[in-house]
Amino acid sequence: MDRLKEKFAEKALPLASEIKAMVKEHGHIELGTYTIDQVYGGMKGMIGMVTETSKLDPEEGIRFRGYSIPELRALLPRGSGGENLPEGIFYLLLTGDLPTEEDAREVSNAWARRSHVPKHVFDMLDMLPKGTHPMTQFSLAILAMQTESNFAAAYRKGINKKDYWDPMFEDVMNCIARLPRIAAYIYRRTYKDGEHIEPDPKLDWGANFAHMLGFDDDGMKALMRLYLTIHVDHEGGNVSAHFSFGRNEWFSRPSTWISESGSRSLD
Numbered sequence: 001m002d003r004l005k006e007k008f009a010e011k012a013l014p015l016a017s018e019i020k021a022m023v024k025e026h027g028h029i030e031l032g033t034y035t036i037d038q039v040y041g042g043m044k045g046m047i048g049m050v051t052e053t054s055k056l057d058p059e060e061g062i063r064f065r066g067y068s069i070p071e072l073r074a075l076l077p078r079g080s081g082g083e084n085l086p087e088g089i090f091y092l093l094l095t096g097d098l099p100t101e102e103d104a105r106e107v108s109n110a111w112a113r114r115s116h117v118p119k120h121v122f123d124m125l126d127m128l129p130k131g132t133h134p135m136t137q138f139s140l141a142i143l144a145m146q147t148e149s150n151f152a153a154a155y156r157k158g159i160n161k162k163d164y165w166d167p168m169f170e171d172v173m174n175c176i177a178r179l180p181r182i183a184a185y186i187y188r189r190t191y192k193d194g195e196h197i198e199p200d201p202k203l204d205w206g207a208n209f210a211h212m213l214g215f216d217d218d219g220m221k222a223l224m225r226l227y228l229t230i231h232v233d234h235e236g237g238n239v240s241a242h243f244s245f246g247r248n249e250w251f252s253r254p255s256t257w258i259s260e261s262g263s264r265s266l267d
Helices: 003-026 036-040 069-075 086-095 101-113 119-127 134-148 150-156 165-191 205-213 218-230 239-250
Strands: 054-057 061-064 256-259 262-265
Touching: 003 086, 003 101, 003 165, 061 069, 061 086, 086 101, 086 205, 086 218, 101 165, 101 205, 119 134, 119 165, 134 165, 150 165, 165 205, 205 218
Parallel strands: none
Antiparallel strands: 054 061, 256 262
């Protein structure tokens, strides 16, 4: 078991037992009542799920595992170009602990090892009309990787429900590792006449994505790290409202990256 998985198990398994016991003892307690206005208004003010990874406060803004965005910008490991590595905030969300430089690099290396996309996924994409919407291609590619699912294999063998987390951890790590390769392939297929760029195993997750898209200057690599970092909990408990609030906070300063090939600015 790798260090990240071991750390996750150390944190998550006792918490799962604690939650199970709490639900068994207190599951009958009502959390409140809701109005028709709230239901039709997109669940505003309604408790829809419990999430510990982040919280969106109307006064304080977003906190990831209790840390504000200015705190995270100072505390999380950075890549070349000065932007925080998405691997670092992923580690924080998964474990609840701030990562060291070594922790972030271990996540980056783990994703690099897991990043191989099966050939049949590319074959399937190449069979689609080029005008197929990129998100349709992306969804189909993810579904096509089900053939590699550790969870599906374990489920067929009758894995105990309490052990579901183990193959799911593997599947999630594999999926995250492969998504940049798939997204870049679809982008180059759709907009660059299928002139694909092979991944560079020496680069971190965000920088490699920029590279495969066709942007090799340090400014774009830094921008990609920033973009992936602010999306890190986009589909967590706070969904799109979370991202909008977070984007404004993270972009609250002038952000310009200058490289040998020119400059790009968010302003």
